Amino acid sequence: MGYGPIMLASDVSDAIELMFETGWTDGLPVVPPSEPLVRQFVESAGRGGDELIAELPPLGGRATVERIAVNAVMAGCRPEHMPVVITALEAMMDEGFNLRGVMCSTGIHTPLLIVNGPIVKELDINGGYNCFGSGWRANATIGRAVKLALLNLGGAIPGETNKATFGHPGAYTYCVAEDEDASPWLPMHVELGFAPTDSTVSVFPAEAPHNIMYHASHSRNFLTVLADTMCTLGNVQMYVMGDTLVVIGPEHAKFLHRDGWNKRDIRQFLFEHARKPVRKLRQGGPPQGDSRRGHFWPRYIDADDDDQMVPVVRAPERINLFVAGGAGGPHSAYLPGWGSRRVTRKIQR
Amino acid sequence: MTVTNYQDRMRELGLALPIDPEAASRWRAAPRLDTLHDKVGGFLGNRKANADLLLRDVGERLAKDLELGDLIAVDKYVYSRPAAAEVISELSARCDFVVTAIAD
Numbered sequence: 067m068g069y070g071p072i073m074l075a076s077d078v079s080d081a082i083e084l085m086f087e088t089g090w091t092d093g094l095p096v097v098p099p100s101e102p103l104v105r106q107f108v109e110s111a112g113r114g115g116d117e118l119i120a121e122l123p124p125l126g127g128r129a130t131v132e133r134i135a136v137n138a139v140m141a142g143c144r145p146e147h148m149p150v151v152i153t154a155l156e157a158m159m160d161e162g163f164n165l166r167g168v169m170c171s172t173g174i175h176t177p178l179l180i181v182n183g184p185i186v187k188e189l190d191i192n193g194g195y196n197c198f199g200s201g202w203r204a205n206a207t208i209g210r211a212v213k214l215a216l217l218n219l220g221g222a223i224p225g226e227t228n229k230a231t232f233g234h235p236g237a238y239t240y241c242v243a244e245d246e247d248a249s250p251w252l253p254m255h256v257e258l259g260f261a262p263t264d265s266t267v268s269v270f271p272a273e274a275p276h277n278i279m280y281h282a283s284h285s286r287n288f289l290t291v292l293a294d295t296m297c298t299l300g301n302v303q304m305y306v307m308g309d310t311l312v313v314i315g316p317e318h319a320k321f322l323h324r325d326g327w328n329k330r331d332i333r334q335f336l337f338e339h340a341r342k343p344v345r346k347l348r349q350g351g352p353p354q355g356d357s358r359r360g361h362f363w364p365r366y367i368d369a370d371d372d373d374q375m376v377p378v379v380r381a382p383e384r385i386n387l388f389v390a391g392g393a394g395g396p397h398s399a400y401l402p403g404w405g406s407r408r409v410t411r412k413i414q415r
Numbered sequence: 416m417t418v419t420n421y422q423d424r425m426r427e428l429g430l431a432l433p434i435d436p437e438a439a440s441r442w443r444a445a446p447r448l449d450t451l452h453d454k455v456g457g458f459l460g461n462r463k464a465n466a467d468l469l470l471r472d473v474g475e476r477l478a479k480d481l482e483l484g485d486l487i488a489v490d491k492y493v494y495s496r497p498a499a500a501e502v503i504s505e506l507s508a509r510c511d512f513v514v515t516a517i518a519d
Contacts, residue, residue, distance in 0.1 A: 167495030
C-alpha cells in the first residue's frame with residue numbers, strides 16, 4: 067500500500083479511479099493528493115493548514131488552507147501557485163461577487179481569474195498568444211484548482227446544485243494574466259489603486275470570450291464595432307447590469323493609444339454607445355418577464371419610454387478593461403458578466 | 416461504496432481528502448409542523464415570473480385545502496441573492512412556516 071511518500075503505480079491508478087467514483091473531480095484525471103505533497107503545498111502557502119479561508123457556497127464546505135492545497139495538488143499545480151489560488155477564493159467571498167448565485171445559476175458564466183503584477187512573470191502565467199486557451203501550466207492548473215475547490219468544498223455539483231443550462235468550457239479552468247508589457251496604459255490593478263509592485267488576482271463571473279474582429283486601424287470605428295457587440299439583446303447584462311469585461315488585443319491597443327485614447331475615454335465611449343432602446347429590450351424579455359419592473363437599469367432610464375437608450379452597465383467604471391492576447395492578430399474580446407462585480411485582492415506572500 | 420468507505424480507502428492510499436466531510440451534516444431540515452391548519456404561511460418570492468407563478472399556486476392550494484390561518488407573500492429584491500435580513504426577520508416573527516420557490 068502507498069503510505070508515505072512512495073506510491074505504487076497501481077495505487078496511483080486506484081487513486082485516480084477513486085476520484086472518479088467519488089465525484090471529486092471535474093471529469094479529468096487528477097494528481098493523487100498524497101499527504102507529503104499536500105504538506106509541501108501548505109508550507110508554500112505560508113499559512114497554517116487549519117486556517118479557514120472561506121465557507122464556500124452553496125454547500126458551505128470549510129475551505130481551509132490544507133483542503134485548498136489538496137485540490138491544488140489534484141489540479142496539477144506547483145506549490146508556489148498556492149497564494150494565487152487562495153487569494154482567488156478569498157476574493158470570491160466578497161458579497162459583490164455573489165458566489166452562491168454565480169455557482170447555482172442557470173446562466174452560462176463561470177468565475178474567471180485575472181492575474182496582475184510581478185507574480186505573472188514569476189509563475190509564467192500567460193497573457194499572450196492563446197491566453198484563454200490551452201498550453202500553459204500555470205493558467206491551466208491555477209484555474210483548475212479553484213474550480214475543483216468550488217466543486218469539492220463548495221458542493222457546486224453540475225445538475226444538482228449547479229443548475230447551469232449549458233455550462234462553460236471555463237468550468238474546467240479559466241485563468242489569464244494581463245500582458246502589462248503590451249499595454250500602453252496602466253495595468254488594471256494599478257488603475258484600481260494597487261502598487262505596480264503588488265501582485266493581484268481579480269475574479270469575475272464571465273461568459274466565454276466573444277471575438278471582436280477588426281482588421282483596420284480606425285479607433286472610433288473599432289470602438290463602434292466593440293460597442294455593438296456588447297449590447298446584444300440576448301446579453302443578460304442588458305437587464306441585470308453588473309460589471310462587464312473587455313480585453314483589448316495588443317494590435318488594437320496600439321492604434322487606440324496612437325490616436326490618444328486612454329482607458330477612461332474608451333470606457334466612456336463604450337458606455338455611451340453600447341446601448342439598446344427600451345422598445346428593443348422589451349422584445350428581449352428580462353428575467354422577471356416584465357420589462358417595467360424586471361431590470362436593474364439606472365434610475366434615470368424611463369422604462370415606459372420606448373426611445374430611451376439603456377446602457378450595458380450602470381456606469382462607465384463598471385466596464386473592466388485590460389490588454390492581453392497575441393501580437394499581430396487584429397482581435398479583441400468581450401466577456402459579458404452576470405450582474406455581479408469584479409473583485410480584486412492583493413496576493414499575500 | 417459509502418462515503419465512509421471512500422474515506423477509508425483514501426487513508427489506505429495515503430491520500431488527503433479534498434472535501435469537508437462535515438459540510439452536509441451542518442445543514443438541517445426546518446422543524447416539521449404537525450399540521451398546517453390555521454397556521455400562518457410565509458411565501459417568499461424571488462421576483463421571477465415563473466417562480467411567482469409556482470409560489471402563488473402553492474399558496475392558494477395550501478390555503479384552500481389545509482385552511483391556513485393566514486398567508487403572507489413577500490418578495491426579495493434580487494433573485495440571485497439571499498433575502499434581506501429585515502425580510503427574514505419579518506417572516507420569522509409572523510409566520511409558522513415559510514415556503515420559497517425557485518423557477519427561472
